[in-house]
Amino acid sequence: MNQGRLGHANQRGAVLLVALVMLLLLTIIGIAAMRDTNLQEKMAGNMRDHSLAFQAAEAGLRFAEQEIKDDYDTLINDATYPINDETPDVVTFTAFTGDVAAKPTYTVTRLPHPGPLDMQDMINPETAGGGSLAAGESLIFDFVLVRIESTGTGMSADSKVTLRSLYFVEE
Known part of the structure; x- marks a missing residue:
């Protein structure tokens, strides 16, 4: 009779x-x-943030390269671009319009001149498309070698990227 009592x-x-x-x-x-x-x-x-900093640094680098290319005479004669052992001036890329914490900056340093480049000694005629250089006079380029360092920041001032390039300016 207790079987029916399965309630609460x-x-x-x-x-x-x-x-x-x-x-x-x-x-x-x-x-x-x-x-x-x-x-x-x-x-x-x-x-x-890192990508923005990298893009800002690259924009500063490209701007400095273009400025050097366009203003070559100033590069040779101006103290703005010091020789290797001097401290270069830090230049701010004020025309940069990106949304970052600070505008990119760059420095340009002239490196010591290694002398003229003899392309005849640098190019192997067999791998450079034939012996056309070997048949004529050697090509000698005189150039100025500069080191450009650019620093960019992202939206946060803690995110910084520094890029460096060597740039040849042909005389």
Whole structure:
């Protein structure tokens, strides 16, 4: 006769306990997913900031190269571009319009002149498309060698990139 009494009095809350454990597991998984998403968002922001700094530094580098190419006579005679052992002036690329913390800057340093370049000695006629250079006079180029260093920042002042190039200016 006791078989019909499976009502509320015999239940001990096992379903409630299982449901609470499942909710706890879902909460832990949700929190872990949110932390992962936040970390990925920070990494993407840092990558964007670094990319902006790199682009700003490259813009400063290209601007300095073009300025040297256009203003070659000033390069040779002006103290703005010092010889290797002097401290070069830091120039700000004021025309840069990117959304960064600071405008890119660059320095130009003339390196000691190594003398004329003899292209005859530098080019192997067999691998350079035939012996046309070997048949005539050697080509001698006189040039000025400069080192350009450009520094760019991203949207954060903490993100900085410095690029360096060597640039030949033919006389």
